[in-house]
Amino acid sequence: KNEVEQSPQNLTAQEGEFITINCSYSVGISALHWLQQHPGGGIVSLFMLSSGKKKHGRLIATINIQEKHSSLHITASHPRDSAVYICAVSSMDSNYQLIWGAGTKLIIKP
Amino acid sequence: ETGVTQSPTHLIKTRGQQVTLRCSSQSGHNTVSWYQQALGQGPQFIFQYYREEENGRGNFPPRFSGLQFPNYSSELNVNALELDDSALYLCASSPGTAGSSYNSPLHFGNGTRLTVT
Numbered sequence: 330k331n332e333v334e335q336s337p338q339n340l341t342a343q344e345g346e347f348i349t350i351n352c353s354y355s356v357g358i359s360a361l362h363w364l365q366q367h368p369g370g371g372i373v374s375l376f377m378l379s380s381g382k383k384k385h386g387r388l389i390a391t392i393n394i395q396e397k398h399s400s401l402h403i404t405a406s407h408p409r410d411s412a413v414y415i416c417a418v419s420s421m422d423s424n425y426q427l428i429w430g431a432g433t434k435l436i437i438k439p
Numbered sequence: 440e441t442g443v444t445q446s447p448t449h450l451i452k453t454r455g456q457q458v459t460l461r462c463s464s465q466s467g468h469n470t471v472s473w474y475q476q477a478l479g480q481g482p483q484f485i486f487q488y489y490r491e492e493e494n495g496r497g498n499f500p501p502r503f504s505g506l507q508f509p510n511y512s513s514e515l516n517v518n519a520l521e522l523d524d525s526a527l528y529l530c531a532s533s534p535g536t537a538g539s540s541y542n543s544p545l546h547f548g549n550g551t552r553l554t555v556t
Contacts (some may be wrong), residue, residue: 362545364545364547369527369552370549370550371445371529371547371548371549371550372482372529372531372545372547373547374544374545374546374547377543377544377545415481426484426487426495426497427484429481429482430481431481432481
């Protein structure tokens with residue numbers, strides 16, 4: 330079993346839909362990151378969380394430390410949101426190495 | 440705009456050759472990490488540098504080596520290239536101490552796409 334699991338692996342939705350991507354982890358963490366990667370491109374950091382909830386524009390990230398679970402939500406989704414969304418955690422045992430989820434490929438159709 | 444610049448953007452090398460990839464970080468970002476991302480897979484941690492010293496290494500052979508310079512730039516060197524080294528190479532920088540670097544927001548470059556033929 331991977332230490333960081335994301336679901337779904339692939340998600341296709343219509344423009345305007347509310348999107349939720351989930352991340353569960355099995356290790357003790359000091360922080361959790363949500364990142365976005367466009368095809369062929371670099372990675373953009375969206376959020377870094379250690380507790381609670383953060384919001385940036387149409388993006389919302391939440392984390393439940395007790396349940397070892399985080400969600401990334403996109404409101405009023407748009408085709409430009411199409412990308413791979415990756416959850417990564419910094420393990421308490423290894424602060425210099427991130428443990429990465431496999432990513433969720435999101436496609437928003439107009 | 441992350442403030443992290445990687446060069447070159449694309450590179451084609453033949454098996455057995457050596458390659459140097461470069462990363463320029465934001466001023467004040469003492470920690471830089473390098474990742475290898477094969478097509479369709481997630482990034483794999485190569486190593487991290489903090490204040491010009493290697494501070495952690497993933498499961499990569501010694502022919503992968505690095506340098507970090509006082510001006511916040513860094514290099515990834517790969518010797519004796521193999522076909523499986525073909526990948527997107529990403530660098531990520533962050534401020535703060537190495538031990539807490541991943542408790543700081545990460546700043547990634549756009550990567551260097553290396554093709555080994």
